[in-house]
Amino acid sequence: MIEIKGLTKKYGSFYALNDLNLTLSEGTVFGFVGANGAGKSTTFSILATLLQPTSGDAFINGKSVKTDAHEVRKQIGYMPDFFGVYDQLKANEYLDFYGASYGIPEAEREILIPQLLELVNLTHKRYEYVDLLSRGMKQRLCLARALIHDPNVLILDEPASGLDPRARVEMRDILKQLKGMGKTILISSHILPELAEMCDEIGVIDGGRLIAHGTVHEIQAQLAGERYISVKIKGLLENAVIFFEEDPFVSNVETNTEKNILAFNYRGSEDDQIDLLKKALDNQLRIVSFSEAETDLEDVFMEITKGAK
Amino acid sequence: MKQSLSNPVLVKEIKLRFRSLKSFTGILFYLIAMAIFVFGFIMLTTSFTGTGYFRPEESFFMFAMLTFIQLGLILFITPGLTAGAISTEREKQTLNILLTTSQTSFQIIIGKLTSSIAFLLLLLVAGLPIYSMVFLFGGVSPGQLGVIFLFFFLTMLAVGGIGIMYSTIIRKTIVAMIATYGTMIFLAGVTGFIYLVITGINTMGGAGVPTSSPIGHFFASINPVVLILTLITPQSDEFITSTTLIDFPIWIGYTIFYVLITILTIFIAVKKLRVNMKRAK
Numbered sequence: 001m002i003e004i005k006g007l008t009k010k011y012g013s014f015y016a017l018n019d020l021n022l023t024l025s026e027g028t029v030f031g032f033v034g035a036n037g038a039g040k041s042t043t044f045s046i047l048a049t050l051l052q053p054t055s056g057d058a059f060i061n062g063k064s065v066k067t068d069a070h071e072v073r074k075q076i077g078y079m080p081d082f083f084g085v086y087d088q089l090k091a092n093e094y095l096d097f098y099g100a101s102y103g104i105p106e107a108e109r110e111i112l113i114p115q116l117l118e119l120v121n122l123t124h125k126r127y128e129y130v131d132l133l134s135r136g137m138k139q140r141l142c143l144a145r146a147l148i149h150d151p152n153v154l155i156l157d158e159p160a161s162g163l164d165p166r167a168r169v170e171m172r173d174i175l176k177q178l179k180g181m182g183k184t185i186l187i188s189s190h191i192l193p194e195l196a197e198m199c200d201e202i203g204v205i206d207g208g209r210l211i212a213h214g215t216v217h218e219i220q221a222q223l224a225g226e227r228y229i230s231v232k233i234k235g236l237l238e239n240a241v242i243f244f245e246e247d248p249f250v251s252n253v254e255t256n257t258e259k260n261i262l263a264f265n266y267r268g269s270e271d272d273q274i275d276l277l278k279k280a281l282d283n284q285l286r287i288v289s290f291s292e293a294e295t296d297l298e299d300v301f302m303e304i305t306k307g308a309k
Numbered sequence: 310m311k312q313s314l315s316n317p318v319l320v321k322e323i324k325l326r327f328r329s330l331k332s333f334t335g336i337l338f339y340l341i342a343m344a345i346f347v348f349g350f351i352m353l354t355t356s357f358t359g360t361g362y363f364r365p366e367e368s369f370f371m372f373a374m375l376t377f378i379q380l381g382l383i384l385f386i387t388p389g390l391t392a393g394a395i396s397t398e399r400e401k402q403t404l405n406i407l408l409t410t411s412q413t414s415f416q417i418i419i420g421k422l423t424s425s426i427a428f429l430l431l432l433l434v435a436g437l438p439i440y441s442m443v444f445l446f447g448g449v450s451p452g453q454l455g456v457i458f459l460f461f462f463l464t465m466l467a468v469g470g471i472g473i474m475y476s477t478i479i480r481k482t483i484v485a486m487i488a489t490y491g492t493m494i495f496l497a498g499v500t501g502f503i504y505l506v507i508t509g510i511n512t513m514g515g516a517g518v519p520t521s522s523p524i525g526h527f528f529a530s531i532n533p534v535v536l537i538l539t540l541i542t543p544q545s546d547e548f549i550t551s552t553t554l555i556d557f558p559i560w561i562g563y564t565i566f567y568v569l570i571t572i573l574t575i576f577i578a579v580k581k582l583r584v585n586m587k588r589a590k
Contacts, residue, residue, distance in 0.1 A: 048409050052584045066586045070411065078409045084402035088328040089321070100317035101410035145406070 001026050002047070002153065002184060006056035009042050009208075016042045018208040019056070024186070024201070026152070029179050031195035032188040034205035040188040041081055043205070044157045047186070048078040060153055074102070077146030079139075081158040081188075085130040091117065091141055092126045095148055102149035116144040120174055136167030143174060154178065156187045172198065228293040229273070230263040234286040237262060243283055247276055263293070317412065318420025319427075326428055336435055339382075343439045346378070347371065351442075365448030372443040373541050376457055379433065379440075380537050383465055384497055386432075388489035390425040391472025393482040395582065400482060414582040418477070418575060422469050429465055433458070457540055460560070464533050467567040468493065470574030477578040497533055504529040508552040526555035530562030 002024040009017040017039045024030050032040045045051035047058055049069040057064050063071040085094065092113050099109040117123045120140035125133060130141060139159060146154060159175070160168045176198055178185060189195050195202065196216045204212040204219065212219050233240045237260055244250050249268035255261070266273060277290050326332050354367050395418075398404040407417065443449045471492050475485040507525035529535050529549050539546040539559045550556050 048405075049586060050405055050408060050584065052586050069583075069586045070413075073409055074411050076409070078406070080402070080405050082402050083406055086321070086325060086401075086403060088325050093321075093324070097317055097321045098406075098410060100315070100320070101407070101412045103411060142406075149411070 001059075001061055002030075002186070003059040004043075004047075004056070005058070007043065007046060007053050007058055008055045009039075009046065009051065010054040015208045017046075017053070020205075020208075020210050022203065022210065022213065024184060026184055027182045028201055029175075029185045029187065029199045031199035031202045032186060032205060033195065033202055034188070038205045039208040040205055041157055042208075044078070044080075044155050044186065044188065047072075047155055048076060048080075049073055074149065075152050077149070077151040077154045079142050079146045079154075079156045079159055081161060083142055085133075085138060085141075087129070087131045089130055090127050091122060091130055091133070094130045094141065095145060098145045099148045104149060112148065116147055119147070119177065120144045121170065134167075136163050136170065139163060139167070139171060140174065143171075147178075152184060154183050154185045154187075156185065158188055160189055227266045227273070228263065229266045229291070230261060230293050231280075231290050232259070232261050232288040234260070234288050240280075240285050243280060243285060244276075249276070316416055316420040316423070318407075318417050319424050322420065322424030323427065326424065332428065336432060339432055340435060340439065343375075343378075343436050347375070347439050347442050350374070363446050365446060367448075368443050368446035369448035372449045372454075375440055375443070376537055376541060377534075379436070379461065380464070380533060382432070383429065383461055384468065384493050384533065386429060387425070387465055387468040388472045388486060388493055390428060391422065391469045392476050392486040392489040394421040394425060394473055395476040395578070396480060396482040396485050397476075399480060408583055414579045418473060418578045418582060422466075422473050422575070425472075426465050426469050430462070433461065453540070457537065460533075460536060460540065460563070463564065463567050463571075467570045467574070470571045470578070474574040474578045474581075477581045496531060500528040500532040501535060504532065504535070504549075512552070521554040523553070523555055526553040526557065527562065529553070530557075530559050531566045533563075535559060536563045 002022070004020055004022040007017055007020040008015065020039070020043060032043070034040045042051065046053050046065060047060065049065050049072055053066070057066050059065070060072045060075050063075065065072050086097075089097070095113045095116060096109055099112065100106075104112065114123065114126070117126055120143055122137060122140055122144070125137060125141075130138065133141065143156070143159065146156075156175075160171050163171060175185065175187070179198060187195065187199070199216065201214065202212075202216050202219050203210055231240065231244070237255055237257060240262055241253055241255060244262065244264055245253055247268075249266050249272055251265045251267070253262060253264040256263075266276075268276070273292075277287070280287060280290075350371050351363055354371075355363055395404065398407060440454070443454075444451065468489075472485070472489045475488045475492075476482070479485040479488060504525050507522055507528065511520045511522045511525065526549065535545070535549070536559055539549070546559050549559060
């Protein structure tokens with residue numbers, strides 16, 4: 001469980017993080033969304049005991065990052081957004097070094113390292129020098145490194161940044177496996193739709209403040225309070241436009257005459273939406289499809305941060 | 310037991326150091342240079358005297374020369390090995406990951422320091438067979454060599470501690486290196502100069518009769534060149550006593566000062582390695 005209470009980080013008069021409050025239960029996958037400089041990495045650095053907060057505190061499984069930093073380190077696996085690797089060290093030796101750094105006995109490390117390399121699909125690179133691995137492989141190796149002491153909490157700062165689409169998919173699959181293992185995962189990413197797919201909860205941070213928090217659907221609802229509906233018509237589009245424009249919950253009707261589609265924002269409830277469709281059919285409109293368009297997380301993020309600014 | 314004695318940073322550093330060709334070529338060239346010096350010295354001495362003999366006093370002179378060369382080596386190489394120990398990790402972006410492991414700051418600092426000193430020790434030990442040539446010709450006792458090596462070790466520890474401390478508190482390796490070399494120049498050069506100035510002023514002020522000068526004695530005590538001089542030729546210690554009027558052996562002052570420096574620098578490095586999460590801002 002992670003509890004963040006009034007976490008603030010100030011540099012002079014600049015607030016990198018401003019009174020952040022957040023509680024995440026065990027096994028939650030939490031996606032942290034925010035523009036560059038919004039405060040994501042600052043939060044993660046404080047949770048990883050690398051940065052001292054100006055005020056407030058954070059607790060990992062009840063251990064304070066301020067007073068129990070050594071205990072917190074044992075419970076977290078941290079992957080920074082930018083990291084380097086040692087030259088002249090092979091992949092298995094890299095993991096062995098960090099395993100030893102966590103006090104794992106040599107005999108256990110010998111069993112653990114092949115398992116971790118298998119988890120991140122790097123078994124075939126076991127004896128390769130880490131500095132010669134591709135970026136995607138380094139990211140996966142770093143993830144394996146973060147897992148070596150079997151932490152309850154994983155703090156992953158932009159784990160998919162700079163990866164090509166295939167490497168991103170591989171990383172996402174590994175994270176899904178970790179989610180299946182019941183790990184509490186805090187993850188930040190610029191690839192927002194990918195977060196939506198795997199996260200139980202999303203937090204949107206802007207200017208050091210948490211401006212939205214909830215499930216992806218809650219945030220989408222919180223954002224708009226309205227849905228975007230697309231209707232494909234057979235026959236005259238004009239009649240359909242006139243019909244839908246008359247509805248009090250409909251706004252911003254747009255048309256695509258080539259595809260014979262119209263789309264609009266709808267503020268009514270789900271029951272109102274059912275009634276609208278029923279009325280349209282009663283009015284002899286020949287409706288091929290009537291669907292609610294998915295608002296992706298990128299739109300949500302852009303909308304929310306626009307409001308905050 | 311093995312687990313508790315092993316330091317992951319030390320093991321990793323030694324592994325990395327000896328995978329690099331640089332380390333082996335470094336030792337090779339050091340031994341070649343030393344061999345050229347020793348054999349060249351013997352050859353030149355025997356040919357100049359025309360007797361074909363290499364006398365004990367010549368052997369002693371060679372020993373003194375070798376000792377100063379090795380001291381120079383320690384003062385020159387130790388900063389290079391230690392001043393980048395932490396700042397290089399920071400520059401390579403490996404430090405943050407290391408700091409989130411459950412290793413203590415003390416373990417990390419000691420691992421870095423011992424791995425650097427271990428390499429230097431290897432360099433000195435590798436040179437011992439050549440160094441030991443002096444025993445063939447007399448003039449030097451193994452005990453004297455042992456004492457000098459002990460002081461070399463103490464100097465390495467202190468200089469290494471200074472390098473690690475700067476490397477921890479200064480973000481850039483190049484700046485940490487300049488600061489460490491600057492401190493070395495102060496300890497090995499400036500302190501000797503200050504001693505000479507202070508004793509000179511004291512002698513002039515007292516109409517040719519020196520007055521007691523604890524500060525002058527202190528600066529002489531912390532100078533590694535002066536220490537080695539007093540270890541090789543005990544008369545030098547008497548000379549310092551006569552100019553400062555302080556009858557306190559240089560080696561004791563040196564030991565106290567360098568042990569304190571070692572403890573203090575390691576303490577600062579350990580404290581400054583990680584942020585103090587408990588400190589109120």
